[in-house]
Amino acid sequence: MDEHGTCGHHGHGQDSHAHGHESHGPARTADLVARAERLAQDLGLQFTTLRRRTLEVVAEEGRPLGAYDIAERLSAPGKRVAAVSVYRALDFLTEHGLVHRIASRNAFVPCEHGHGAGESAVFLICRSCGSVDETISAEIERSLDRTLAQAGFKPASRIVEIEGECGACQGRQGE
Amino acid sequence: MDEHGTCGHHGHGQDSHAHGHESHGPARTADLVARAERLAQDLGLQFTTLRRRTLEVVAEEGRPLGAYDIAERLSAPGKRVAAVSVYRALDFLTEHGLVHRIASRNAFVPCEHGHGAGESAVFLICRSCGSVDETISAEIERSLDRTLAQAGFKPASRIVEIEGECGACQGRQGE
């Protein structure tokens, strides 16, 4: 159930295509942790060990992780971490834009660029390799804002998730 | 936990704003059932009693219903309908575009306009009254298509769900 096939993408970065995640690994993780520490410092919040480790686990994995998966990875033979604790840590992390929740998968991914928590992202979820690519398009935001204004609707949070096949997986089709 | 406050909306229907659901009631229900019967006729599918009643229940309610809520409404003192049966009926109904699943709520709403199952809709979910408004914007679709093409991503299904406050609820704020 693992084998996440290193979906390379390629992203000729137009329109602030903010990913470039060959090997989601430790680099991004360190960035995220640093951002979290700065954020906690500035706002007087507590970036506790559990929260840091939760963030690290999510960031190391290159694809969406369920809360129970995270709990499992955080647990050690003598030291079990309950899912409920992970949920609380995830609440904190999502509130401050450090991780995103993928509603269509009940899973979580690290935020792959430094946008504030208020912005909206588009998630491209590959059905073949399971990778998630986070992009931002000002054009989409504009169209959405226009539609929302027409409907007299005041948005609080936006969920845009596209399922399909990523560029890398279209090459090795049916393989 | 009910009290769905009759969120009237109003929708000055620009950009194919396809709702107009003052009182989601029986009218829409009959339309949907008729559509389902035609569809089943044409494709040689079975629009069974369970599927029809499930569709009716979803259509009568003006807001997202969970599968277990539907099961409860379909059950009678001596005749219990299991949730798993409802899920199967919902699978059928969603596959053919008669109802939509709201991923962020794990709930289902009737399709409020006659688009084919392939199209993509934008769901406006009100946090105050719980109503869901389904709209379609060609502009948003174009922006999305452009972004997806740029990313080399081949979409299969699209989820666009905006949470916030609907026009009607903004009037009676905090009330």
Next chain:
DNA sequence: ACGCGGATCGTTACACTGTAACAGGCAGGG
């Protein structure tokens, strides 16, 4: 030092969401 309040975390219990597997029922075709 002491107590206090607030936030975090551990633990248990529970509700809700969704699927797998198997058996019975029902219609249509040979």
Next chain:
DNA sequence: CCCTGCCTGTTACAGTGTAACGATCCGCGT
């Protein structure tokens, strides 16, 4: 009639998420 395919009923179970309570830790004012 039997066989086949689809739908449904039933049970069991896995996965997701929250409520509630207690313990702990930490900073703060006295």
